[in-house]
Amino acid sequence: xxxxxxxxxxxxxxxxxxxxxxxxxxxxxxxxxxxxxxxxxxxxxxxxxxxxxxxxxxxxxxxxxxxxxxxxxxxxxxxxxxxxxxxxxxxxxxxxxxxxxxxxxxxxxxxxxxxxxxxxxxxxxxxxxxxxxxxxxxxxxxxxxxxxxxxxxxxxxxxxxxxxxxxxxxxxxxxxxxxxxxxxxxxxxxxxxxxxxxxxxxxxxxxxxxxxxxxxxxxxxxxxxxxxxxxxxxxxxxxxxxxxxxxxxxxxxxxxxxxxxxxxxxxxxxxxxx
Numbered sequence: 001x002x003x004x005x006x007x008x009x010x011x012x013x014x015x016x017x018x019x020x021x022x023x024x025x026x027x028x029x030x031x032x033x034x035x036x037x038x039x040x041x042x043x044x045x046x047x048x049x050x051x052x053x054x055x056x057x058x059x060x061x062x063x064x065x066x067x068x069x070x071x072x073x074x075x076x077x078x079x080x081x082x083x084x085x086x087x088x089x090x091x092x093x094x095x096x097x098x099x100x101x102x103x104x105x106x107x108x109x110x111x112x113x114x115x116x117x118x119x120x121x122x123x124x125x126x127x128x129x130x131x132x133x134x135x136x137x138x139x140x141x142x143x144x145x146x147x148x149x150x151x152x153x154x155x156x157x158x159x160x161x162x163x164x165x166x167x168x169x170x171x172x173x174x175x176x177x178x179x180x181x182x183x184x185x186x187x188x189x190x191x192x193x194x195x196x197x198x199x200x201x202x203x204x205x206x207x208x209x210x211x212x213x214x215x216x217x218x219x220x221x222x223x224x225x226x227x228x229x230x231x232x233x234x235x236x237x238x239x240x241x242x243x244x245x246x247x248x249x250x251x252x253x254x255x256x257x258x259x260x261x262x263x264x265x266x267x268x269x270x271x272x273x274x
Contacts, residue, residue, distance in 0.1 A: 024214030033069025073126025100157030
């Protein structure tokens with residue numbers, strides 16, 4: 001009787017999305033370099049879960065989202081998605097709502113500041129994943145591609161929401177209509193990237209920024225993030241009311257009291273993230 005064919009060993013999800021917490025920083029690393037880190041269904045769910053964990057964990061005070069190899073994220077890899085049988089009307093919209101949009105929302109809604117350390121190509125949802133982050137550091141070889149138009153598709157994963165708010169409608173349309181690769185230096189010039197660094201300095205720079213954030217007043221930074229994100233869609237009265245309410249809440253935190261006390265006492269504040 002012939003031997004049954006050997007099954008290839010299953011790859012652990014923990015190895016496809018690496019995670020470590022160091023000095024108050026949660027490092028989330030996409031690790032499918034052979035696929036340019038095109039993100040699978042399982043990887044997406046793990047990243048969403050890790051971002052939720054970062055929000056809830058007082059020991060985590062900043063997040064870095066990065067990747068291994070030459071690609072940051074080449075978009076969505078739907079081959080690992082659960083099979084739902086024959087597609088019916090509504091399936092595509094549901095897939096986008098529960099998939100790419102949930103991933104981008106998880107970054108926007110994370111209660112800790114999220115830094116994208118973009119090591120290489122960020123295309124499609126990979127670009128939107130970076131643009132959703134609070135700060136973006138890119139290695140010199142990195143590039144950003146609104147790849148959807150090349151496939152005859154509409155941008156999803158929040159692209160038409162994020163890009164106009166970052167660069168204005170005309171620039172956003174240029175990027176989305178043509179789908180040309182945008183080098184890191186040009187992305188910095190347009191305001192999509194905070195800093196461009198040599199590839200061998202990417203991790204060091206991201207670590208320095210993240211650890212600086214991790215020693216800051218974590219709750220104040222969280223509320224500042226919420227205020228800025230909400231202000232893009234608010235009228236002045238609503239934004240001013242939200243600002244006043246946020247400061248009222250923030251003044252009950254230990255870090256706010258420490259910050260005021262350190263100013264009066266003319267010393268460096270020591271924040272605990274509470």
